[in-house]
Amino acid sequence: MRDAYQEMTDKLIELVDDAGKWSPPWHSMNLDMPQNAKTKSAYRGLNVMMCWMTAMSKGYSSQRWATYNQWNDMGGKVKKGEKGTQIVFFKTDEREDKNGDKQKVMISKISYVFNANQVEGDCAAEPTPPKSIGEGERINMIETFVRMTGAKISADRNMACYIPSTDTICMPAFENFKDAPHYYSVLFHELVHWTGAKDRLDRNLSTKFKSDAYAMEELVAEMGAAFLAAEWQIANHTRQDHAAYLKSWLEIAKKDKMALFTAAAQAAKAADFLENCWLVGQLEAA
Numbered sequence: 001m002r003d004a005y006q007e008m009t010d011k012l013i014e015l016v017d018d019a020g021k022w023s024p025p026w027h028s029m030n031l032d033m034p035q036n037a038k039t040k041s042a043y044r045g046l047n048v049m050m051c052w053m054t055a056m057s058k059g060y061s062s063q064r065w066a067t068y069n070q071w072n073d074m075g076g077k078v079k080k081g082e083k084g085t086q087i088v089f090f091k092t093d094e095r096e097d098k099n100g101d102k103q104k105v106m107i108s109k110i111s112y113v114f115n116a117n118q119v120e121g122d123c124a125a126e127p128t129p130p131k132s133i134g135e136g137e138r139i140n141m142i143e144t145f146v147r148m149t150g151a152k153i154s155a156d157r158n159m160a161c162y163i164p165s166t167d168t169i170c171m172p173a174f175e176n177f178k179d180a181p182h183y184y185s186v187l188f189h190e191l192v193h194w195t196g197a198k199d200r201l202d203r204n205l206s207t208k209f210k211s212d213a214y215a216m217e218e219l220v221a222e223m224g225a226a227f228l229a230a231e232w233q234i235a236n237h238t239r240q241d242h243a244a245y246l247k248s249w250l251e252i253a254k255k256d257k258m259a260l261f262t263a264a265a266q267a268a269k270a271a272d273f274l275e276n277c278w279l280v281g282q283l284e285a286a
Contacts, residue, residue, distance in 0.1 A: 004088045004108040006257045008046060011086050012053065013253055033230045037064040037116060037123070038074055046264035047087040048227065054085040055115065062116035062126060071114060076121035084112025088261075139180055142232055146187065148281030149274055151194050153187075160186045162193035169194055181235040185225055188236075192224035193217070195270040203266055209259070215248040216263060223267035228274065 034043045034051035043051060043065070051065055065085070068078055089111055094102045116124040146153070157170040169190045177183040196203035196217065203220070206213035222245075229236035252259045 003257070004110045005261060007110060008050065008086055008088055009253055009257045009260055012046075012049065012260060013250065032063040032233070033227070034063045034065055036070070036113075037066040038070040043087065045268050046261050048268075049223070049260070049264055050085055050087055051113070051115075058115070058117075060115045060117040062124075064116040064124075064126070065113040067111060067113055071119050071121075071123065074121070074123035076119045076123040078114050078119055082114060082118040084114050087111050087113055138232065138234070142184055142234075144281075145232075145274075145278045146191070149191060149194075149277045151191060160190055162190045164197065167194075167197060181229075184232070184234055185229055185236045188225035188228040189221045191228075191274055192221040192267065192270045195224075195273045196220075201266075201269060201273055203270075205262075205266075208262070209252070209256075212248065212252050212259075215245050215252065216259065218245050219249050219263045220266045220270065223264055224270040227267060227271040231271070231275070 034048055034055075035041060036043070051063065054060070055063065066074070068084065071078055087110070088108050090108055092104050093107050095105050097103050116126070151169055152167060153169045153171055155171055156173045158172065159170065160172060161170050162168070163170065169187070171183075171187060171190065174180075174183050177186070195201050203217070204213075205216045205220075209216045226236050
């Protein structure tokens with residue numbers, strides 16, 4: 001039986017190793033969230049990472065993806081010799097337990113998707129993008145988004161960090177950063193840490209990952225910040241201490257096929273939690 005988790009993890013490690021001095025795709029390119037070209041649904045969790053990594057390594061300009069059959073249904077044709085990118089999806093199946101009773105279970109399956117850059121036909125053309133909001137307006141909206149999370153943020157500090165004991169995010173002054181995207185990338189990272197508190201998502205990785213829990217939490221924050229940056233369409237930038245964790249992340253992934261799935265799933269939950277704060281705040285202000 002094929003092991004979807006192991007195959008996906010192996011592919012990610014292969015992409016990392018092939019890149020030499022690897023930099024995560026969320027630091028190497030301006031990102032949009034990958035979406036299915038036919039259904040318009042955004043991909044989630046580790047599937048986002050798979051699409052981003054492939055796009056980075058192959059130089060794809062699009063974040064529109066679909067299966068071979070979906071492109072055919074839309075009138076497109078995958079170019080000869082092109083290889084698909086692995087993603088994993090879940091479906092419900094019925095299985096009998098030891099008593100012969102039927103139980104519904106979730107099973108994972110591997111699928112392959114192709115980027116619009118791998119496809120011929122009108123359907124592969126990029127749609128006209130919506131009118132972009134101005135940079136000043138975007139910053140004002142992000143400031144509102146951050147405020148509506150309710151997070152306590154202490155400014156003018158020497159370093160960026162989240163302090164669980166006081167439930168406080170510490171941030172250097174805005175002017176200490178190169179530009180707004182650098183500032184908000186770091187703030188998003190700390191906000192993801194903030195979501196892990198017991199009265200929020202109660203994210204405790206130590207039970208499963210033991211001594212690797214701290215590095216895993218940093219990976220969750222890295223991925224979550226990337227998801228938020230993509231949603232807000234700002235460039236995401238690395239923290240200076242990122243490189244120190246890279247070796248740990250690869251080692252964890254190599255010994256635990258579920259590690260990257262867990263990190264990506266937790267990162268998506270964190271981003272969803274923060275975006276829900278924003279949506280609830282908008283409704284209450286209406």
